[in-house]
Amino acid sequence: MHELSLAASILDLIAEKVPSGASLHKVNVTVGPLAGIWTDSLEFCFNELAQERGYDNARICIAATQAKVRCSACRTEYDTGGFMDACPNCGSLERTVLSGTEFTVDSLETED
Ligand SMILES: [Zn+2]
Numbered sequence: 001m002h003e004l005s006l007a008a009s010i011l012d013l014i015a016e017k018v019p020s021g022a023s024l025h026k027v028n029v030t031v032g033p034l035a036g037i038w039t040d041s042l043e044f045c046f047n048e049l050a051q052e053r054g055y056d057n058a059r060i061c062i063a064a065t066q067a068k069v070r071c072s073a074c075r076t077e078y079d080t081g082g083f084m085d086a087c088p089n090c091g092s093l094e095r096t097v098l099s100g101t102e103f104t105v106d107s108l109e110t111e112d
Contacts, residue, residue, distance in 0.1 A: 003038055006103070007045035010060070011053055013105055020054035026109035027060045033082050034067045034100035067100020 010027065018024045027046075031037050039062045050058040066079040071087040072094035078087065080100070086093050 002036075003041040004045045004049075006037065006042055007049050010046060010105055011049050011055070014055065014058075014108060015053070017108060018055075018110060022055075023111040024055045024058045024108060025111055027058060028063065028106040028109070029060060030063045030065060030102060030104045030106055032065050032067055032100040032102040033080065034097055035103045036101075037103060039064065063106075065100065065102065068098040069095040069100070070098055071095050 010029065014024065014027065031039055031042070043060055043062065046058075046060040050056070050060075064081075066081060068077060069080055070077045071090060071092055073092040074087065074090045076087055076089040077098065078085075078089075087095065
């Protein structure tokens with residue numbers, strides 16, 4: 001359960017900024033399609049843990065990004081939403097990942 005430990009790290013980060021019991025209602029995170037994270041699972045784990053730790057109303061809002069890769073065969077750079085997209089130019093699956101492996105917590109929203 002990789003996502004469970006990620007959810008725990010997000011909540012550790014939250015605990016540094018927002019006291020437990022405060023009205024945290026939204027956590028914005030960005031997950032790249034090549035980060036190897038199941039966003040559904042992350043959301044589920046986050047909801048469970050958030051409640052356990054006293055952030056009852058906290059929702060996680062996951063923004064998916066596009067990944068950019070460069071084809072190793074023909075050097076075409078293209079956007080991809082996942083691991084299974086072949087090069088649109090030559091059909092090769094060999095490529096170098098340029099971006100798309102990011103996982104960041106962007107902002108926390110509280111009600112005032
Ligand atoms: Zn190619």
